[in-house]
Amino acid sequence: xxxxxxxxxxxxxxxxxxxxxxxxxxxxxxxxxxxxxxxxxxxxxxxxxxxxxxxxxxxxxxxxxxxxxxxxxxxxxxxxxxxxxxxxxxxxxxxxxxxxxxxxxxxxxxxxxxxxxxxxxxxxxxxxxxxxxxxxxxxxxxxxxxxxxxxxxxxxxxxxxxxxxxxxxxxxxxxxxxxxxxxxxxxxxxxxxxxxxxxxxxxxxxxxxxxxxxxxxxxxxxxxxxxxxxxxxxxxxxxxxxxx
Amino acid sequence: xxxxxxxxxxxxxxxxxxxxxxxxxxxxxxxxxxxxxxxxxxxxxxxxxxxxxxxxxxxxxxxxxxxxxxxxxxxxxxxxxxxxxxxxxxxxxxxxxxxxxxxxxxxxxxxxxxxxxxxxxxxxxxxxxxxxxxxxxxxxxxxxxxxxxxxxxxxxxxxxxxxxxxxxxxxxxxxxxxxxxxxxxxxxxxxxx
Numbered sequence: 142x143x144x145x146x147x148x149x150x151x152x153x154x155x156x157x158x159x160x161x162x163x164x165x166x167x168x169x170x171x172x173x174x175x176x177x178x179x180x181x182x183x184x185x186x187x188x189x190x191x192x193x194x195x196x197x198x199x200x201x202x203x204x205x206x207x208x209x210x211x212x213x214x215x216x217x218x219x220x221x222x223x224x225x226x227x228x229x230x231x232x233x234x235x236x237x238x239x240x241x242x243x244x245x246x247x248x249x250x251x252x253x254x255x256x257x258x259x260x261x262x263x264x265x266x267x268x269x270x271x272x273x274x275x276x277x278x279x280x281x282x283x284x285x286x287x288x289x290x291x292x293x294x295x296x297x298x299x300x301x302x303x304x305x306x307x308x309x310x311x312x313x314x315x316x317x318x319x320x321x322x323x324x325x326x327x328x329x330x331x332x333x334x335x336x337x338x339x340x341x342x343x344x345x346x347x348x349x350x351x352x353x354x355x356x357x358x359x360x361x362x363x364x365x366x367x368x369x370x371x372x373x374x375x376x377x378x379x380x381x382x383x384x385x
Numbered sequence: 386x387x388x389x390x391x392x393x394x395x396x397x398x399x400x401x402x403x404x405x406x407x408x409x410x411x412x413x414x415x416x417x418x419x420x421x422x423x424x425x426x427x428x429x430x431x432x433x434x435x436x437x438x439x440x441x442x443x444x445x446x447x448x449x450x451x452x453x454x455x456x457x458x459x460x461x462x463x464x465x466x467x468x469x470x471x472x473x474x475x476x477x478x479x480x481x482x483x484x485x486x487x488x489x490x491x492x493x494x495x496x497x498x499x500x501x502x503x504x505x506x507x508x509x510x511x512x513x514x515x516x517x518x519x520x521x522x523x524x525x526x527x528x529x530x531x532x533x534x535x536x537x538x539x540x541x542x543x544x545x546x547x548x549x550x551x552x553x554x555x556x557x558x559x560x561x562x563x564x565x566x567x568x569x570x571x572x573x574x575x576x577x578x
Contacts, residue, residue: 235411236411237410237411237413237423238410238458239410240410240457240458240464241422241423241503241545242458242506243459243528245458245459247411273528283529287529288529288537288538288541289527289528289529289532289533290529291530291531306531306533306534306537308537309541309544370421
């Protein structure tokens with residue numbers, strides 16, 4: 142018996158291990174193999190096909206155009222003028238701020254493209270700021286995150302109004318007018334048109350925290366919806382402050 | 386006395402380096418930013434210039450660079466004051482008499498000057514907030530909508546000073562070396578300092 146073990150023991154054990162492992166894979170339906178394959182394939186994983194993204198973008202653009210058309214019809218029926226022209230100038234950011242205290246950036250379009258001081262600037266995500274100075278080929282934009290910026294805003298859901306002031310970062314402080322504002326975390330904040338610098342209805346940010354105990358009025362922390370540090374291009378809209 | 390053409394060439398190079406330093410914060414190369422804060426290139430240039438100059442020359446350089454930086458960002462509150470103080474103090478250090486000129490001392494001087502300059506700027510903002518009303522903003526050429534609150538000013542000061550001091554003192558020697566080489570060319574022609 143001992144001689145048989147010495148001769149066949151190793152192969153017997155190996156057979157056991159192999160069959161046991163294979164049975165385990167079969168029993169778990171190859172779960173471990175699937176996971177291992179996932180991690181192995183990562184270096185070769187493909188980006189989503191750009192043509193699919195283009196198709197999705199085109200669909201969204203058509204939907205937006207349709208909604209805008211309906212919005213224009215409704216405004217005509219109700220006799221409410223639209224605050225923003227549909228023409229916008231696309232510009233890329235060529236320079237950030239020159240010192241540490243101002244939140245600004247410089248765009249590569251200027252007077253030659255009919256941009257004027259006071260024009261409103263938006264980027265993917267929402268309102269970004271307004272043009273403060275133009276040269277023939279550039280314009281300098283002061284951002285709403287600047288500590289000196291004040292934007293009249295309204296909470297979309299409850300129409301609660303307040304003033305948004307910048308903190309020099311992606312979060313701004315919303316100071317309400319009433320002592321008991323109707324606002325929740327997650328509410329969207331839009332421009333109200335109350336401050337004459339910005340037209341109404343532009344997306345500004347999302348409420349991230351509410352503090353009802355601050356004086357003189359309750360405050361909320363709003364995360365600005367346009368990622369200001371990553372803005373590469375933006376749209377400049379003509380805005381005449383005299384209009385409502 | 387170095388030849389006039391030599392002096393003009395050196396002057397042009399100096400002016401070009403100053404202009405590049407004022408424009409540099411507009412560019413954001415990878416590795417040049419810490420928490421969204423870039424090195425304070427105009428201040429670094431003023432320090433490099435003032436190390437071996439008289440206090441008067443340092444102050445004038447600070448005023449000039451301050452005006453240039455005002456032009457690229459906003460005129461009020463002005464950068465002239467903080468940079469003039471930096472130029473004056475750096476020149477008063479009389480570096481060549483008391484210290485060896487090496488990377489560490491340049492970095493330390495820039496670190497200290499950044500702290501001084503940013504604190505002065507925070508004080509400028511605070512004075513504006515405390516003593517100006519909304520109507521005065523139209524009289525001075527203020528670029529924003531309203532004045533920031535004191536808490537925002539000093540929170541910004543905290544965030545900006547440390548990052549700017551670290552980055553500026555790290556990049557300072559890199560700016561100092563070519564500038565000193567350029568200015569030494571003229572001094573070699575001059576003979577005696």
